[in-house]
Amino acid sequence: MQVGTEQKKPYKRMNIKKVIVTVCVIFVLIPCLIALGMTVWDDKKYYLVSLGVMILSVLPLLIRFEKSGQKAREVALLSVMTALCVASRAAFYMIPQFKPTAAIIIISGVFFGAEAGFTVGACTALVSNFFFGQGPWTPWQMFAFGVVGFLAGVLFSKKGDKNPVLLLCIFGGISVMFIYGIIMDTASLLLMSSHPTLEGLFTVYATGLPFNAAHAVSTVIFLLLLSKPFLKKLCRIRNKFGIAEHVGEQ
Template sequence: MNIKRTQLTLQRISRIAILSALCVVFRYAFATLPNIQPITAIFLIVSIIFGIGDSLLIMAVTMLVSSFLLGFGPWVFFQILSFAVVLCLWRFLLYPLTKILKFDKIKTVTLQAFLAGMMGIIYGLVIDSCYAFLYNMPWWSYVLAGASFNLAHALSTLLFYPLLLPILRRFSDEKVV
């Protein structure tokens, strides 16, 4: 790993702050629509453009700051934990899989969007498991109760990913597909 990449330079801190602020604004703007938010797509795209470290920092700052606007409780820790699981799964397993498969650019972005949508389902399953543990309830009851919300999260991520990818890709120094 490059030493320069791990240092918190002023440029990197500024990028983290600006993208976190953008995500907080998006999260607050879409708060009336349950689980329809572009932030999951942003976190996933940032993890491939700037690395998992920046993505985790942006996600944690977004969740903490937006919780002051939308409500703070033990679920904030579960949101951070769930997004961390999703981001690690995406960055180290699913995104490299899309690079191994040799498709043209459109098919690759379509596959990435589909897998990004699946990350919405995975996020829902992880956070539903955390809630079931917190409230000592049967796991399947939370999964069934949250199925429509998880589906909405998956569909919104599937739609936002290809829309936001070319916008966020402009901030990168390297080619990202």
């Protein structure tokens, strides 16, 4: 197990160029859709346009995941991580907002890289809604969890398992509180009123604050508990089956 922590090579590193291309796609396609919504539909179909924006931002990243030539082993490992997220969300179903889902998504992003982190996040939202019920919130959740995983990958996958736990915890708390929380709160406002105002937005954020804070705290707790042993386990698997060599060379 000690060998794993000594290895410097990350499991999979995201090319900076790739990140730029992905971001460009997001920043060109989405404004187009918003412009369409503003001109053709007279800026009245907020929810439909935003739903389209969510689907547009999830799709290119998933297609990138397809194109990156995943080996069967990697897909299998990622689906285990996703299954863990879903099972853990189901396990803590009774306590609202207390769930290790985001923590496991962040760990996947750190170890497997940004694209894989996004895919695990999006897949978790989709699959857990097979159990909890699909709805108009599914694309939003896919996007929100995906972004959390993606950012974890961008920021931390370079150092992989050698990242200090404290840094991961800080990132986890902030990303869940401000990225996941704000995306989901905006979604619920858009769902409820088709004429959203700034005032309404702030009220929704204010009412969502305690829930988001609870979610963030639970994520930090689970990251504290899980990140070290989890990364260690993943490293062990990597070394045992020699996955690092065949993925790292690509």
